[in-house]
Amino acid sequence: MQLNLPSPVQQLIDPIFAEKGLEVYIKRDDLIHPLISGNKWRKLKYLLQKAQSENKSHLVTFGGAYSNHLLATAAAAQFSGLHSTGIVRGEEVSNETLKQCHASGMTLIFTDRESYRDKQALFNHYFKNDADAFFIDEGGASAEGVLGCSELMDELDQEFDHIFCAAGTATTAAGIYQSIKNHELNTQLNIVSALKGGEFLLEEIQKYHSIDERLTLHTNYHFGGYAKSTDELLEFIISFYKQTNILLDPVYTGKMMFALYDLVKRNHLKPGSRILAIHTGGLMGLLGVKEKICKIDPDFKQILEQLCQK
Numbered sequence: 344m345q346l347n348l349p350s351p352v353q354q355l356i357d358p359i360f361a362e363k364g365l366e367v368y369i370k371r372d373d374l375i376h377p378l379i380s381g382n383k384w385r386k387l388k389y390l391l392q393k394a395q396s397e398n399k400s401h402l403v404t405f406g407g408a409y410s411n412h413l414l415a416t417a418a419a420a421q422f423s424g425l426h427s428t429g430i431v432r433g434e435e436v437s438n439e440t441l442k443q444c445h446a447s448g449m450t451l452i453f454t455d456r457e458s459y460r461d462k463q464a465l466f467n468h469y470f471k472n473d474a475d476a477f478f479i480d481e482g483g484a485s486a487e488g489v490l491g492c493s494e495l496m497d498e499l500d501q502e503f504d505h506i507f508c509a510a511g512t513a514t515t516a517a518g519i520y521q522s523i524k525n526h527e528l529n530t531q532l533n534i535v536s537a538l539k540g541g542e543f544l545l546e547e548i549q550k551y552h553s554i555d556e557r558l559t560l561h562t563n564y565h566f567g568g569y570a571k572s573t574d575e576l577l578e579f580i581i582s583f584y585k586q587t588n589i590l591l592d593p594v595y596t597g598k599m600m601f602a603l604y605d606l607v608k609r610n611h612l613k614p615g616s617r618i619l620a621i622h623t624g625g626l627m628g629l630l631g632v633k634e635k636i637c638k639i640d641p642d643f644k645q646i647l648e649q650l651c652q653k
């Protein structure tokens with residue numbers, strides 16, 4: 344398996360950053376691997392090691408129909424010679440993400456939303472008697488996932504005043520925060536919730552660490568909720584791409600970067616600050632807004648077709 348690690352850090356050039364006296368960089372975890380992109384590789388790394396050390400040959404995990412985590416798990420299992428099963432929330436559907444999961448050898452089981460709530464019960468229902476089965480929580484949320492994500496920080500060769508990161512389960516954020524605390528860095532971690540009602544994310548992080556003033560949770564950039572988007576968000580993603588040649592996804596990284604720009608415009612970031620945005624990947628999410636985004640900018644059709652061919 345070819346992984347592009349350490350992932351590159353690039354400076355983002357935009358007149359607004361110069362005007363506000365800020366240096367802004369982006370860590371391109373989206374370039375780690377086309378299918379196991381971004382934080383998903385980091386979250387799976389130690390889970391895979393644990394499965395293998397326990398001689399488990401069958402990864403079982405959970406996600407929605409557009410889950411980047413399902414896709415990453417399917418691909419990682421295939422590369423490691425393991426079986427995989429994805430338990431998918433909701434009635435049976437088909438889309439690029441699920442097709443790719445299937446192509447990577449993943450068995451898909453669709454389940455109603457009510458049953459989906461209790462992952463452990465679902466696992467027991469299907470795999471109680473399968474000694475090879477290894478449980479991986481939705482989104483890879485786990486102490487192993489936190490540890491893997493904390494390694495992102497070891498790859499940096501300079502310190503930052505602010506780090507921005509999108510959150511779904513906040514496992515990635517917990518990993519970054521772990522490293523900030525362990526290395527006693529003076530870095531402010533800005534977590535941007537991709538979901539409505541993201542206040543619960545603080546509790547998720549507190550499962551791993553006590554929280555201090557170096558952590559800020561932004562809950563107002565969800566654009567209607569998880570996997571919801573607005574024309575304003577999609578227009579931002581288009582203009583960011585034109586400015587930087589970097590694609591963002593509408594579920595996570597688009598919202599994170601929108602928040603960063605918004606806080607810059609509102610002068611919430613002190614002049615002289617050095618800022619790092621984590622590009623956690625997830626570009627397949629763009630396929631979920633294909634029609635909407637192509638309606639705004641027909642040029643995006645070609646860009647999205649290239650995504651499908653990867």
Ligand SMILES: *Cc1c(COP(=O)(O)O)cnc(C)c1O
Pocket residue numbers: 381382383411412482509510511512513514515516592595596623624625626
């Ligand atoms: C899954 C995902 C996230 C969320 O990561 P958590 O560790 O669950 O908070 C963020 N960005 C992208 C692109 C993702 O696919």
